[in-house]
Amino acid sequence: MQGLRTAGRGVAQxxxxxxxxxxxxxxxxxxxxxxxxxxxxxxxxxxxxxxASGRSQMDAVAYDPPTRKQARDLTQQLDSLSLSAxxxxxxxxxxxxxxxxxxxxxxxAYDAALAEFRTAIGLPNKQTTASGAQLP
Numbered sequence: 227m228q229g230l231r232t233a234g235r236g237v238a239q240x241x242x243x244x245x246x247x248x249x250x251x252x253x254x255x256x257x258x259x260x261x262x263x264x265x266x267x268x269x270x271x272x273x274x275x276x277x278a279s280g281r282s283q284m285d286a287v288a289y290d291p292p293t294r295k296q297a298r299d300l301t302q303q304l305d306s307l308s309l310s311a312x313x314x315x316x317x318x319x320x321x322x323x324x325x326x327x328x329x330x331x332x333x334x335a336y337d338a339a340l341a342e343f344r345t346a347i348g349l350p351n352k353q354t355t356a357s358g359a360q361l362p
Contacts, residue, residue, distance in 0.1 A: 229283025233304055236276030237336060240311060243269030244326050244333075266326065270314035277308045293346040300343045303336040 243266035250262035281304045286297035310332045314325045341351045 229280040230300075231280070232283065233277045233280025236273035236280065236311075237307065237333070239269045239273040239276065240266075240307070240314075240329060241333065243273075244329060247326055263320075264318065267315055267318050270311040270329075274308055274311045274315065277304055277311065281305065281308065289347070293343070296339070296343040296346040300336075300339045303332070303339040307332045307336050 243262075247259070247262040247266050250258040253259075281301060284297070284301055284304075286294050286301055289297045307329075310329050314329060317325055344351050
């Protein structure tokens, strides 16, 4: 569970970067959008470290056979998100719209896999909005 917590920190950083980018787009100030896109690239860089560190601590074989599939799906989504974060990091703020759209799609798939995993091991699920903010 510690690995999931560490990887979750990285996922939260990506969500934070996407949220900043969306707010900057709402202001319609191109300099703020560029700055937010560069910050998103920096968040993706830091997030990759957390995701890789947490992912290395997670082993699907450690779980009972009924929950192994959900654990494997979750680790696959983390791997996919890590690759997307690498692309985001390498883009250095260019093509922010395309990158954030791809990241949001991967984050939704990760959130779905996380919800299935939490249900399989008997933990309550936290409902979040599309931007990652937790609902009351």
